[in-house]
Structures are given as structure tokens and as C-alpha cells.
Amino acid sequence: MYGDQLQTACGCVVGGAGPAGMGFIFNALKNGALPEMARDGLIIVDASASPGTGRLAEYQITANSVGDVFLDCLRNPALYEVFEPLQHSAAYWRIRDQAFVAPPLAEVGELLAEASKLVLDHIVEHFAVQVWSSTTITEVVWVDDEYQVWVEHQGRSQVIRCRSLVLNLGGQQDPRHLLNALADQGLALSLTAHIESADSLLRMSDEQLREHFAPTLTAGGKVTVVGGSHSAFSMLENLAKGLQSAGLEEMTLVHRSQIRLFYESAELATASGYVFDPVNDVCPVSGRVNRSGGLRYSALEVGRDILDHGRIGKYGVRVHLLQSGEGAAQQFERAKQALAESSVVVQCTGYQPRLPPLKYVDGSPVTLREVKGGLDSDPSGCPLDSTGQRLHGLHLFGLGSGLGIDPRLGSEPSFDGRIYGVWQFHNDASGGAIESVSARVKSPLAERAVPSRQHSERVDNEQPFFWPGFHAAKV
CATH class of the missing domain: 3.40.50 (Rossmann fold)
Structure with missing residues (x-):
């Protein structure tokens, strides 16, 4: 499938291998969806030379979850053999020693970077997943219910055609x-x-x-x-x-x-003298006070x-x-x-998604509809454009995008923002995207060349193309 040609076709592209993108991969691997998802090709594109690291390890703050929450992202029988080497990891034991307290985010980032390296090595070896490191997504074009993902590596350009694009490149503060x-x-x-x-x-x-x-x-x-x-x-x-x-x-x-302050229960909040609304500030599923916004x-x-x-x-x-x-x-x-x-x-007013230029096939820009705290998306992270049209096959749920509150999973009614976080990326936030991607990859891509407009633009700008074969090695 991956030959020396001006374009590559695959079932799914995962753009960004940070906490959100790797959460999607971890979740697909542990629930058994990854083999089918990778059957027609799965390409992970990341700008870093070491995909899977993200930027968590750079932050000089404490996490807003206890260590066991992050360990839970790794705790699954399907991943036991993959993560067995972590038994000898100092980063793993540091988080285990802080299972019931909030650890420094830098230490969480170090553990997840090690775990991500193990997962990427595993899926490259066992499922022929390709990892394109040091590669930047420069443009995404929506064409007849599929996506053309233009990428650049060392000054050379390549286009990937895919049915599904999971795009989480981090957040920014504009x-x-x-x-x-x-x-x-x-x-x-x-x-x-x-x-x-x-x-x-x-x-x-x-x-x-x-x-x-x-x-x-x-x-x-x-x-x-x-x-x-x-x-x-x-x-x-x-x-x-x-x-x-x-x-x-x-x-x-x-x-x-x-x-708003967070409490494990209404009783603990009352005992501390905290005043809250017993209906609007309490999660009906967990009983926690200000579960999402505290x-x-x-x-x-x-x-x-x-x-x-x-x-x-x-x-x-x-x-x-x-x-x-x-x-x-x-x-x-x-x-x-x-x-x-x-x-x-x-x-400190939240994030906006970091996005490459998004375009329709005629070259006009795609503007994604925003709501408080992120993008206006469905439970799978599939967004609406400014006209209200759903961009099926595109999924964004990471920092700056987030997902709306799902009543089945619980949150306080007073919270009107978007949900995102490491545990969410590895579980609920990526779950809907996995279901959607799994369904779409069963429908093959139509035989179609890249529109000549795209090719000629790059020739006119003297942007050479590159071929992906040398990026299929383990990272």
C-alpha cells in the first residue's frame, strides 16, 4: 500500500501523538479495535522527533488528579505484556508512590512518554502501523467525505488520503x-x-x-x-x-x-463549611461536588x-x-x-485548538464552530463548521477542543465548559472517536487522484514531495 508515489492512502491518520492522540491509540489497543483500524493502514504523524512525549513533562505544576488515575490509563490485561518493562522504570515507581496524592505533572509526563514509546514500538511491529516523526501537518483538505492530509518532512511534501482523521495537535492561547x-x-x-x-x-x-x-x-x-x-x-x-x-x-x-471548589462528597463539603447548590453543583452519578469545574x-x-x-x-x-x-x-x-x-x-482563560489550515476542495477555508471552552462537537469529537455542517470522519477532543458533558458519565449541571484531561483521553473522550473510526474504515476509499490544484501549487512553490517508506521503522 505504501509505495514511492506522490500520494499515500490509508484508513486513518492520527495527527499528533501527544496525550490526546496517544490516549486514542492506547484505548484502541486495549479494547481490541486497533487491528481492524490498522487493516487498511494507520499512520501516526507527529512533529516531534520522539512521538508520544507531548509537553506534559515541561509543566512546573501539580496534576489535578492523583497518581492512581494516571496508572489506571495503563492498567488493562490487554496491555500487560506491552507495559511489563515499566516494572523496571523509575518513572513508574515514582507515580506508584504517589498513587493517592497529586504528583507533579512533569513526572506524569515522563511516565506517559515511556509508556507511549512501548505502545508505538508494539503497534509498528505487530500491526504495521507507520509512525512519521519530525513531520508537520501543513494543510487538511476535505474532499467528498474523505481527507487529504498534506504533511512536510525536511522541506519535502506528501499527501495522505484517508477516511478518518484524528487531529489533536495541542492547544494554544490566542x-x-x-x-x-x-x-x-x-x-x-x-x-x-x-x-x-x-x-x-x-x-x-x-x-x-x-x-x-x-x-x-x-x-x-x-x-x-x-x-x-x-x-x-x-x-x-x-x-x-x-x-x-x-x-x-x-x-x-x-x-x-x-x-468553585471540588469535594469528594456533599458531606465533606458541608463539613468544611463550603456553601454549594445541592442540585446544580453536585454530580448525580458520582455525588462529587463541582466534579468538573472545581x-x-x-x-x-x-x-x-x-x-x-x-x-x-x-x-x-x-x-x-x-x-x-x-x-x-x-x-x-x-x-x-x-x-x-x-x-x-x-x-488563564482556557485554550483554543492548534490547527493547520483546513480547507474545502475549492480552496475556501473551513471554520470550525466554537462554544465555551472548545469546539462544537458531538460525543465522538466530530465538529461542525460555521454553516452547521458536520465534518464526518474528523475527530478532535484534545486540549482546546474538548467534549461536551455527557449526562451518562456525569458532571455537575452548573458546569458549561468542555471536558478534557489525560484520563478522559484514554477512556471516554477517545471512545466515541474509536467507534466512529472503526465504522468508517470498513468503507474503502474511492480511487481518486489528488486534485491538480493541490499538485500544481506545490510545484509552483518549488516544494518537493517525499515518500514515506523510510518512516515505517520503529521509533
């Missing part, structure tokens, strides 16, 4: 998204304010943070964090820890809705400190909480003033 969200509330930043991405800052060490913020602190500039999620409170903690010795005394957190573990401790004492207890840095939506008018005005006076504003 400053325009923050500015638009603030404008919708009647809020704005000063013309001189600098917007920082929490995604970048959360990967910095204390020393790097001090160096990065030195000009702001030396000039007496004010720092405001916008958001109310786990990452926002992790960001406050990292800034306090790294910058208190450099002169940081206070910060402001502007959040649109109420800060702060957990380290972020929960930081949130409690700030709510109760107005400061981050470990470091003594003051934090002013200002609710800009559904709050008192006085808080809104203070939030407006704080944003206008801030030198640095840290964006």
Missing part, C-alpha cells in the same frame, strides 16, 4: 481570544499592557520567572491574572513562589464566574487560602479576587480599574 472575551464584558486593557500566556509561564522555573518579570517588578508594575480554573490558581502559586523574593507583594485575579489538590489549597485569608499562605503574597460577571457592581468596577492599571496580564 491573546485576541482574551481581548474579545474581556470586551464582551465591557472590560479592556491599557495600550501598554503586556499579555502573557499562562501556558508558557507554567513551564518556567522560579529562576526563569524572576528573570522574565524583573523589568516589571523593578518598575513597580502590577500583575493581574485572568481566569478561575486550575491553571489560574497554579499560576498564582508559581508566581508567588518564584517572585516573592524579587519583590512581588500582591496580585489581582479577575474571574468571570464564582470560584479546584482540586494543590490548586484547591491555594484557592482556600485566598478565599479565607486573601493571600497565598506559604508565601504571604496578597491576592485580590474580583468577579467581573454575575458579581457585585463594585467588584466589576474594581476589576475594570485593575485591568486598566496592570503592566502584565496573564491569560
Whole structure:
């Protein structure tokens, strides 16, 4: 099937081998779907030289789940032989030793990278899966219910035709998204304010943070964090820890809705004095309070400190909480003033999906419909375009895309965002996509050449083509 030709055809392409893409592969392997899925060819495309690593290991924060949740992603009889080498892995034993506490996300990333390497080696050897490393997806064209995935490796281009495309290339934080969200509330930043991405800052060490913020602190500039999620409170903690010795005394957190705390049960929440709605804030399946939208573990401790004492207890840095939506008018005005006076504003308002250009066959762009927290998709991660048309065969459920709440799986009714996370990627989030892909790969691709427009564009731009044969080796 994979010859030296200008195009390659396969049943499915998995674009991105980070936590979401590998969650899809793990889940398909353990539930027995992968052999059928790979029958007509399965190609995994990843920009990294070491597919399967993702960026989890770069974050300097605590996970929002206990270690056993991540171990559960590996705990399946079908994967026992694949993961047997992990018995000798220091990364595995570090997470096992933290089974009932939240481990550092960097250590979770290290374990999942090792596990992913074992899985990729296994499926290449046993199911002829191809792994194209150091390869970037440059464009996706939707043509008559199939996809042309244009990729580039070392300056050479190739097109892959497929019926199904699982596309999770990570998330990004677009400053325009923050500015638009603030404008919708009647809020704005000063013309001189600098917007920082929490995604970048959360990967910095204390020393790097001090160096990065030195000009702001030396000039007496004010720092405001916008958001109310786990990452926002992790960001406050990292800034306090790294910058208190450099002169940081206070910060402001502007959040649109109420800060919510997570509890394992309504009884525990009541015992701690936490006030919640017994209907809207409680998951009817698990009985947990703020199961999807509440702060957990380290972020929960930081949130409690700030709510109760107005400061981050470990470091003594003051934090002013200002609710800009559904709050008192006085808080809104203070939030407006704080944003206008801030030198640095840290964006912690979620992610948008990192996507290559998506196009229809006529060359016009495909715009995916967005909702709060991600894309407007069905339970398999299949999105709608801006006209309301479903792009069957395309599946996105990773960071920045997410999935809507499924009542069968449970969540508090008050949560209206999108769900994503490592355990979800390995279970519920990828499950619907696996079912859909398995059904579609049974229908063969039609015999069709790549439209001449695509070929001529690359010739005119002097973009050479490459052939995939040398990328079929194990990674």
C-alpha cells in the first residue's frame, strides 16, 4: 500500500501523538479495535522527533488528579505484556508512590512518554502501523467525505488520503481570544499592557520567572491574572513562589464566574463549611461536588487560602479576587480599574485548538464552530463548521477542543465548559472517536487522484514531495 508515489492512502491518520492522540491509540489497543483500524493502514504523524512525549513533562505544576488515575490509563490485561518493562522504570515507581496524592505533572509526563514509546514500538511491529516523526501537518483538505492530509518532512511534501482523521495537535492561547472575551464584558486593557500566556509561564522555573518579570517588578508594575480554573490558581502559586523574593507583594485575579471548589462528597463539603447548590453543583452519578469545574489538590489549597485569608499562605503574597460577571457592581468596577492599571496580564482563560489550515476542495477555508471552552462537537469529537455542517470522519477532543458533558458519565449541571484531561483521553473522550473510526474504515476509499490544484501549487512553490517508506521503522 505504501509505495514511492506522490500520494499515500490509508484508513486513518492520527495527527499528533501527544496525550490526546496517544490516549486514542492506547484505548484502541486495549479494547481490541486497533487491528481492524490498522487493516487498511494507520499512520501516526507527529512533529516531534520522539512521538508520544507531548509537553506534559515541561509543566512546573501539580496534576489535578492523583497518581492512581494516571496508572489506571495503563492498567488493562490487554496491555500487560506491552507495559511489563515499566516494572523496571523509575518513572513508574515514582507515580506508584504517589498513587493517592497529586504528583507533579512533569513526572506524569515522563511516565506517559515511556509508556507511549512501548505502545508505538508494539503497534509498528505487530500491526504495521507507520509512525512519521519530525513531520508537520501543513494543510487538511476535505474532499467528498474523505481527507487529504498534506504533511512536510525536511522541506519535502506528501499527501495522505484517508477516511478518518484524528487531529489533536495541542492547544494554544490566542491573546485576541482574551481581548474579545474581556470586551464582551465591557472590560479592556491599557495600550501598554503586556499579555502573557499562562501556558508558557507554567513551564518556567522560579529562576526563569524572576528573570522574565524583573523589568516589571523593578518598575513597580502590577500583575493581574485572568481566569478561575486550575491553571489560574497554579499560576498564582508559581508566581508567588518564584517572585516573592524579587519583590512581588500582591496580585489581582479577575474571574468571570464564582470560584468553585471540588469535594469528594456533599458531606465533606458541608463539613468544611463550603456553601454549594445541592442540585446544580453536585454530580448525580458520582455525588462529587463541582466534579468538573472545581479546584482540586494543590490548586484547591491555594484557592482556600485566598478565599479565607486573601493571600497565598506559604508565601504571604496578597491576592485580590474580583468577579467581573454575575458579581457585585463594585467588584466589576474594581476589576475594570485593575485591568486598566496592570503592566502584565496573564491569560488563564482556557485554550483554543492548534490547527493547520483546513480547507474545502475549492480552496475556501473551513471554520470550525466554537462554544465555551472548545469546539462544537458531538460525543465522538466530530465538529461542525460555521454553516452547521458536520465534518464526518474528523475527530478532535484534545486540549482546546474538548467534549461536551455527557449526562451518562456525569458532571455537575452548573458546569458549561468542555471536558478534557489525560484520563478522559484514554477512556471516554477517545471512545466515541474509536467507534466512529472503526465504522468508517470498513468503507474503502474511492480511487481518486489528488486534485491538480493541490499538485500544481506545490510545484509552483518549488516544494518537493517525499515518500514515506523510510518512516515505517520503529521509533
